[in-house]
Amino acid sequence: MSKPESLQQRVSAEEWQLRVDLAAAYRLVALYGWDDLVFTHLTVRVPGPEHHFLINPYGMMFDEITASSLVKVDLEGRKVVESDYPVNPAGFTIHSAVHAAREDAQCVMHTHSLNGVAVSAQKAGVQPLSQQSLFVLASLGYHDYEGVALNAEEKPRLVADLGSNSFLMLRNHGLLTVGASVADAFLAMYIFEAACMIQVRALAGGGELHRVPQALVDGIQAQAEQVTRGMGGALAWPGLLRRLDRKLPGYAE
Secondary structure (H helix, E strand, O other), rough: OOOOOHHHHOOHHHHHHHHHHHHHHHHHHHHHHOOOOOOOOOOEEEOOOOOEEEOOOOOEEEEEEEEOOOEEEEEOOOOOOOOOOOOOOOHHHHHHHHHHHHHOOEEEEEEHHHHHHHOOOOOOOOOOHHHHHHHHOOOOOOOOOOOOOOOOHHHHHHHHHOOOOOEEOOOOOEEEEOOOOOHHHHHHHHHHHHHHHHHHHHHHOOOOOOOOOHHHHHHHHHHHHOOOOOOOHOOHHHOOOOOOOOHOOOOOO
C-alpha cells in the first residue's frame, strides 16, 4: 500500500517555502519571548491570484508550530483547505485589513510583547533614544485602541494609520510590522521590540535622557540599506534558521 501524500507534495514549492519560513518565524517569536501564549498572529500571503494566507492553528503554542500545521485561509479568515486545526477568524481582522490594502505587505506580524505594550501606553510613543529607534521612527504610524480587534468597521482606520509605513504601534495593545517577506517583517519586529526594550530600561533609570537629533532620523533609511547590504531581513535570516535548528528543530516538518 502506498503512503498518502504529504502536505509538502500537495502544495507548490513556493507555498511550502513560505510555510517553512512562517513556522520558523512563529518559533523565533517564542524563542525571543515575544509570544502571548496562543494569542496574536503572524500571516503571509500565498502566491497566486487568490487572496489566500497562512496563519497559525489556533490553540497551538508558537514553539510547536510546523510548516504543515499552518492553516490556509481567505480574506475572511475562513479555511480554504481542509485542516484538522482550528483557526481564529476574529484574530485575522487586523491582518486581513493590512493584506487587502497593501500589496507589498506579503507578511504581517503582530505581537503583544511586554515591552511593546508598555511603550504603546506611553503618551510620547517611541522616542529617539537608540539607533534601533531611529529605524522605527523613519517608518512609524500609530493606531488608537478601540477595544479587542473584532470590529470590521475599525479596518479602514487601522489601514489609514499604517499608511505606507513598515511599523505600526497599536496604542495600549502592541506592535505590528509588515514586510515583503517573512524575513523582512521579522527583522522589522526585532528592531521594533529592541527599541521598546531599550526605551523601557532607559526611562526606568530615572536620569535625564539624551535624545538623537531629528536630522539623524531623517537620514537613517539610506544607512539601513548599507547595514543590510540592500538585502533587508534576508541577511540575518539564514543565521536565525541555524539558531532554530540548534534550539527548536522541527519547524520545517
